Amino acid sequence: MVRLRVKQVAKEKGISMGRLSRQANLDYNTVKRLFDDTHYSPTIDTLYAVAKVLGVTVDDLIEGEQD
Numbered sequence: 001m002v003r004l005r006v007k008q009v010a011k012e013k014g015i016s017m018g019r020l021s022r023q024a025n026l027d028y029n030t031v032k033r034l035f036d037d038t039h040y041s042p043t044i045d046t047l048y049a050v051a052k053v054l055g056v057t058v059d060d061l062i063e064g065e066q067d
Contacts, residue, residue, distance in 0.1 A: 002062045004042075006050060007035040009061060013054050024049040 010020055021031040026049060033040050034050065047058045054061075 001039070001065045003038045003065050004034060004040060005038075005061055005063055006054075007038075009054050009056055010035070015054060020050065020053055023053040026050070 010016070015023075017028065017031045017035055020026070021028045024031070024046075026046060030042070030046065031050075034042060034046075044058070047061055051058045051061055
């Protein structure tokens with residue numbers, strides 16, 4: 001199982017949910033879910049858009065969890 005790290009990475013970069021939503025051209029509710037639900041499974045396109053805005057790779061946005 002994987003866990004999203006979008007909230008942590010965005011915080012490190014000083015990027016708010018609103019700014020990320022606008023710059024990644026994503027619905028605010030999608031970004032909110034990326035921040036709040038670490039087990040959400042977004043599309044790869046969504047992850048690429050977020051990674052581009054945050055200046056990281058998609059790999060930086062996810063991490064494996066031990067079961």
